[in-house]
Amino acid sequence: MSKKPLSEDELTLINRYWRASNYLSVGQIYLLDNPLLRTSLQHDHVKPRLLGHWGTCPGLNLLYTHCNRVIRRDDLDMIFITGPGHGGPALVAQTYLEGTYSEFYPEITQDVDGLQKLFKQFSFPGGIPSHVAPEIPGSIHEGGELGYSLSHAFGAAFDNPDLIVTCVVGDGEAETGALATGWHGNKFLNPARDGCVLPVLHLNGYKIASPCFLARIPQRELTLLLQGYGYRPYFVEGDDPLDVHQQMAATLDQVLLEIKEIQYQARTDGMQKRPEWPMIVMRTPKGWTCPEKIDGQKYEGFWRSHQVPLKKIDTDDHLHILEHWMKSYRPEELFDQNGRLQEELANLAPVGSRRMGANPQANGGLLLEDLRLPDFRDYQIEVPEPGQVEDEATRRQGTFLRDVMQLNQSQKNFRVFSPDENNSNRWNAILEETDRCFMAEIEPYDTNLSHEGRLLETLSEHQCQGWLEGYLLTGRHGFFSCYEAFIHIIDSMFNQHAKWLDVANHIPWRQPVASLNYLLSSHVWR
Amino acid sequence: MSKKPLSEDELTLINRYWRASNYLSVGQIYLLDNPLLRTSLQHDHVKPRLLGHWGTCPGLNLLYTHCNRVIRRDDLDMIFITGPGHGGPALVAQTYLEGTYSEFYPEITQDVDGLQKLFKQFSFPGGIPSHVAPEIPGSIHEGGELGYSLSHAFGAAFDNPDLIVTCVVGDGEAETGALATGWHGNKFLNPARDGCVLPVLHLNGYKIASPCFLARIPQRELTLLLQGYGYRPYFVEGDDPLDVHQQMAATLDQVLLEIKEIQYQARTDGMQKRPEWPMIVMRTPKGWTCPEKIDGQKYEGFWRSHQVPLKKIDTDDHLHILEHWMKSYRPEELFDQNGRLQEELANLAPVGSRRMGANPQANGGLLLEDLRLPDFRDYQIEVPEPGQVEDEATRRQGTFLRDVMQLNQSQKNFRVFSPDENNSNRWNAILEETDRCFMAEIEPYDTNLSHEGRLLETLSEHQCQGWLEGYLLTGRHGFFSCYEAFIHIIDSMFNQHAKWLDVANHIPWRQPVASLNYLLSSHVWR
């Protein structure tokens, strides 16, 4: 693993691209006008109400920029899931820089005028939300309620053998229950038929107002934890951008090699054993590159940079600090006369649908193929005379689903999910057509268990829901069976998904995805 | 660590006690009558509708029996939390054997007649639930929705320096999100002022209908995971009861030594660093001691033993298997002429309130001391003229809570919980009186962070809710602040707690506990 894979030139370019994205992130949070600071910053250039989350942006920007490099070089099929989805400014910045944003929103042009609109619309009446949302190209993961990034990532990777899902996990997010079990998706992902999830634990140290414990346990302990989750962690750490760029480039190269190797092995020799998938721990300062201190208080590398670092922006003092901060990115070296990203930088992005903002996987409706369904009338129960026949509704439904499974085996776009309740919900017939998928050790006496199963059972309603959402949002079909008693566990996940669908329905370029289907059995209270 | 700490005599006695508890567990699931099988088993001795979960019982019984041994020997203050709370029969059996059950329910006498009633009432109309519920002495943890055992355990241990909370975690339960982050409670437990949680991961291999992944990853990987969670795992493994008894006895001895050592260190030299708390992994067969095979199919050590192994009990064949199975425990060696547990076995249980079924911690209302409250009128905002004063309701409330905190510092019975939102909910004033508690590394530049803080913040609504429930159910007071948007994450946990309270209110010997207080701020959807 070369320690410095980037030439001096590449390094400079990458760092400039990163600066550009950070500049655009700050700009969205603060500016109404004067986007390139070509005149001195005035109070009326600044938004009256400051919203948004800066702290997570520089890390997201760093990673996205580096993903661009390897996508372009290796022609990778990759999407990006932003666990800390409150970092909307970074994703808007990145998709703007790569060009997809202007393609979806032609009024946001690649010039000074477009930049001004881009900044102004952010978290502004009539504009766009401050969080990652359906409006942002390339996204399938709502910012808001934290914890579901890894489950969405695995759902997207299932049955997508060529896809790499890069999934940023916030160290705050990582404290949630859903995320803590989300790592175990690797016990259900088959490298021969599924794609790859590349988790990147973003150890920027803090959440809203205090440190995250994963950032404050010894590195050795964290390594054990991630190894215990079944991963091989690589650490990228530091606060010197040039050094971190080299580390990140080297690490991504290494990680991609291992992914290729794992997939090659599994696809040629057959799946022998569950691989130790690589992952990245990115330990960089929260709010990196913002003022180190403001009014004598620590901001860069501290929780205070979580949202808007400069709050008293109506004072000259803070206005000057903002100007100084934004100019530290040297926008004049990044954007040309017209306010367009300089060509040598624009060339760093992938092209066409390889750009993560344009990857059709993140607009799954584009890829959706109809589910092949048998005629439901064929499953009716003949009742020659009243009271003559005994049967169970859901057991019957199981035979229907078995046949749906069978009809769509070749399309590989239908899965069933359950928190260990498939059979108690009487869908046993499904197991005549497929197995439960299991990538941990299988014993000879196990029943209906294999690496190839299309029934996913794990005792986590969060995982079932998250996997299914990820699967649907990337253009496939699925069904979730659950006791009614326990479906409330994912009440709020469901709400967030419904909100996503609702908003997506009003976005012309988002194509409709398949419905999320539930069977809720039994009663809430015994 | 002695490999065989039990003398031959002790070993025989302990094994007989375990057999008795297993016998009573099976009896509850199947029998209406003829409880000691003193006449040959007839169809009308068996329940018409079979309910209950056998699979987890033998493991729970083993652990409970061994806890009794060390409680009695060392005069320990211990309670037992049953993660796989569907194993109600085991907990009923144990509390019956130790005598507490008959004290709370005098009609369930210590004789043949009482045994018959004990068996009959289980999951029977007008009887008791099949899950662990408020009706069972010694319990603070509802069986039902899985995943909250460790959070409850930590909540119970906070501010209870002498208490050991033995917490069984099912390997299925361990797949849930809440449980997966529940392990991290150790980053918030201070050995100097808090009690101890002793997690016992019950690796019986299966959930309802398939294997659990934690039981099917290499032992090395599981060890890394648990070490990564910050524990020192000890493995107790096998299917030969006598061997497992020795292992469990030796392991409990070792674990208790370490706990004492950790607490002694922290309480004499002061807390230097977060300890590596010991824990136990108990890898024993699911349904252990039931028929190995039934109708040619694997039951013992397999998922089929999860609920009721013999289902066609109206056939002579299964009836005979049941009789043979129950007789394999040799009830005549366990109960005397009158149907009372033999004295030498009864002597194995602790006495009085040291019995886990009688520990007042598990009936927290007994220990409840009133919260000292300042006069809320003192916190009114003077408004000399309309529109003259600006203030924030929750900021004001923070000053009230700060003073509540101050008034109850010496009682050590009030804590505040939040998923990283204390300050954004404007309760900043609390931090004038206490800190956030944090047991991972603290840096000199951290603010309001210490080992002694009484504000618990972690980015998990599940943990906040679970800790608070555990804290309240052991007789203390607390307040949970959360954005309204995210409180739905714990909808179903709340429901389960409310159900517990509702049922507990109708049980004469359960004393009322303090209310669970929420501040819900902001709006559901932005």
Ligand SMILES: Cc1ncc(C[n+]2csc(CCOP(=O)(O)OP(=O)(O)O)c2C)c(N)n1
């Ligand atoms: C489930 C949930 N609880 C609480 C919040 C409120 N919240 C928003 S951001 C944040 C901190 C996130 O920290 P982290 O994941 O580390 O992201 P980063 O530090 O990179 O911004 C919290 C607690 C939330 N969004 N979701």
Ligand SMILES: Cc1ncc(C[n+]2csc(CCOP(=O)(O)OP(=O)(O)O)c2C)c(N)n1
């Ligand atoms: C959250 C939740 N989802 C689903 C269930 C249904 N359920 C009841 S028992 C069980 C399996 C539990 O397995 P484990 O925790 O290993 O317990 P054991 O094997 O010891 O019985 C399941 C899935 C539940 N009780 N709670």
